[in-house]
Amino acid sequence: MNEGKNTQFVTVQELRVGMHVHLDLGWLDHPFALNSFRIGSPDQIETLRSLGVVRVRWDPERSDTAVLAALTAPPKPVYQMTPAEVAEAEQRRLRREQLAAQNASLAQCERQYAQANRTFKQLAEQVHAQPLESREKSQALIDGFLEALAGKHETCIRLLTEVAGDRASFHSVNVTVISMLLGRAAGLSEQDLSDLGIGALLHDIGKVDLPDRVRWKDEHFTVAEIQFYQEHVAHGVNLARKMQLGVGAAQVIAQHHEHVDGTGFPQRLSAERISMPARIVALVNRYDNLCNPQNPAKALTPHEALSLMFAQMKSRFDAAMLSAFIRMMGVYPPGSVVQLTDERYALVVSVNSARPLKPRVVVHDARVPREEALIVDLEDEPQLGIRRSLKPLQLPKASLDYLSPRQRVCYFFERARESAAEGDGLAA
Known part of the structure; x- marks a missing residue:
């Protein structure tokens, strides 16, 4: 059987369903009925790859047109993110790192x-x-x-x-x-x-x-x-x-x-x-x-x-x-349910005994899944503070479910993060 004039070689890794191939092997060296055939399934490709050959001949003229179109199509341009998308991706990366550190410390x-x-x-x-x-x-x-x-x-x-x-x-x-x-x-x-x-x-x-x-x-x-x-x-x-x-x-x-x-x-x-x-x-x-x-x-x-x-x-x-004791625990000790000055609800989870007026809180944010909620350090948010303390049952149901105030208030100690001033001093 004569092959097409445009017979070319292709590696076995590049084989696709729809290609018409010719095997330069004896009939006893492969399981196919013929040496020349059109590939009809992924299983046939796996069989061809198992024969130990590096490349095979294929005939573009006798192959499916869809294969030719895919092979000759220009490569898709690499999508370039906009500056806003780059910034958003970086924020997500930082959030993942902060969440991992937060969970590890807890x-x-x-x-x-x-x-x-x-x-x-x-x-x-x-x-x-x-x-x-x-x-x-x-x-x-x-x-x-x-x-x-x-x-x-x-x-x-x-x-x-x-x-x-x-x-x-x-x-x-x-x-x-x-x-x-x-x-x-x-x-x-x-x-x-x-x-x-x-x-x-x-x-x-x-x-x-x-x-x-x-x-x-x-x-x-x-x-x-x-x-x-x-x-x-x-x-x-x-x-x-x-x-x-x-x-x-x-x-x-x-x-x-x-x-x-x-x-x-x-x-x-x-x-x-x-x-x-x-x-x-x-x-x-x-x-x-x-x-x-x-x-x-x-x-x-x-x-x-x-x-x-x-x-x-x-x-x-x-x-x-x-x-x-009151200075050390802060006006709102860990475990307190509070409403912030921006009206959001939060749970106080950590207090730095040296700076008790700016505790760290978990804030109810409907846009953020509960399992991904980050601790917000009020020391880093000069415009944000605590307006009042609440009993858990005073919370809206969505906030109560999200914050899940503890029935038992259990404490331990952890090393506080460095303040900006301390960090600058160490860097110097």
Whole structure:
């Protein structure tokens, strides 16, 4: 059979359905009925490529016209993006990078928080059988926290997502994290910070000796149940002796329910007889119990809890420490639901304790998928601020679903990003 005058060669990688090809092979060297045929399917192309030949002859005159048109068509011009499209693509790239960094930082905080919860649960379960080992676990955990707080870098208070675990564990870790941040802000020495951390972690350790029904104070307790509940302090002091804790940590356990006005328990101590670490833990303990009560329906927002403590309870707490606490947490602590000055709704997720008036927030933006929502640093938005705090149920449903305020307010600390001034100084 004569081939067309325009027979050409093509590599097997360039073969297409509709090409008329001629195989320069013996009949036994390929599975096709003829040496010359028009390719009818992708399977035939795969078979041709499996024969081990590099190229084959094809006849354009006997091939489909569509193949010729495709092969002879000029290449499509490469699309050139407009300057606006280039800028938009760059913004998307930066957004992806920021979102990845944001998620990585949160994931690290949540891993560390979960590990701290597990450590507390383990030491609480073995405190009677192995008190010295429980002390060692407590010290190791607090040493890790101290290492994270060491240095001159600024630290953020970070709101976490919903955290699994029992209430005793996350309450103890919450109180420890915030107490140590407050102690650091107050200028406590490293030894006092260590005592504060261990005392805060173990402040409720005596509750392991109470029945479940009286471990968390309830407004409906009888007089007998209140007395039963208050005995957790004495149980904690007894365990502190078995664990051979230092005096500073043991004082926190003994005094974390004392008030500077003498109305606390069990000894009704006045201000001068309460250690500074114990004053800090008493303050933070009350804050966390207001935000995370036994009955979630009675939970206050972080903003409400601070406002209530300042307006109605300030006589119970060290005045200077309460002021320092409010400065550190900010007017709108992490976990607060707020409305911004541009009317949008947001959730405060992080506060830099050195610059608390400009927290970082997640903003409800219907144009941005919830899983891609970026944290907005109000410090970078001079024209944007917080107008008011809200209860979650005051949010429009779309904002409530998007922001998903946490039922439990759980905190950890993370290193703050550098301010522009700090960045310039390092660059110099």
